[in-house]
Amino acid sequence: MDLAVCESFLFFSATHQPPPHPPCEPRPLTGKRHVYVFDKDGNCLRKLGVKGANSGQFNYPSGVSFLNDNEILITNKPSHRLQHINIHTGTVVESIGKHGTGKGELNNPVDVCLYDKRGIAVIDFWNNRIQ
Numbered sequence: 001m002d003l004a005v006c007e008s009f010l011f012f013s014a015t016h017q018p019p020p021h022p023p024c025e026p027r028p029l030t031g032k033r034h035v036y037v038f039d040k041d042g043n044c045l046r047k048l049g050v051k052g053a054n055s056g057q058f059n060y061p062s063g064v065s066f067l068n069d070n071e072i073l074i075t076n077k078p079s080h081r082l083q084h085i086n087i088h089t090g091t092v093v094e095s096i097g098k099h100g101t102g103k104g105e106l107n108n109p110v111d112v113c114l115y116d117k118r119g120i121a122v123i124d125f126w127n128n129r130i131q
Contacts, residue, residue: 063111075109
């Protein structure tokens with residue numbers, strides 16, 4: 001499945017190819033509170049999340065990584081966590097992390113990527129580390 005996920009000016013694609021035309025434009029009220037899922041032609045399929053700090057809510061999501069064709073990880077900076085979300089249903093599978101400086105704790109996570117099949121690396125900005 002070819003999907004692009006977009007947050008404000010950034011988009012991420014499962015095929016690493018951008019849609020034929022930019023799928024996103026800045027939205028003053030929603031640009032930093034939602035994640036948009038697009039098909040390979042740039043058509044918006046759904047909007048994930050609302051403003052807030054609870055499960056399924058975002059406050060400045062910044063990084064997205066595909067786990068597979070159905071699920072993504074999204075970093076949520078001020079909430080100091082990752083959210084594991086099913087992109088077809090919008091269901092939060094799991095929230096990962098909490099604010100702090102210890103192992104597994106985050107302070108302004110800005111991006112996430114996968115390595116070695118299911119290993120997760122998080123850029124933990126204010127803790128000056130990668131976990």
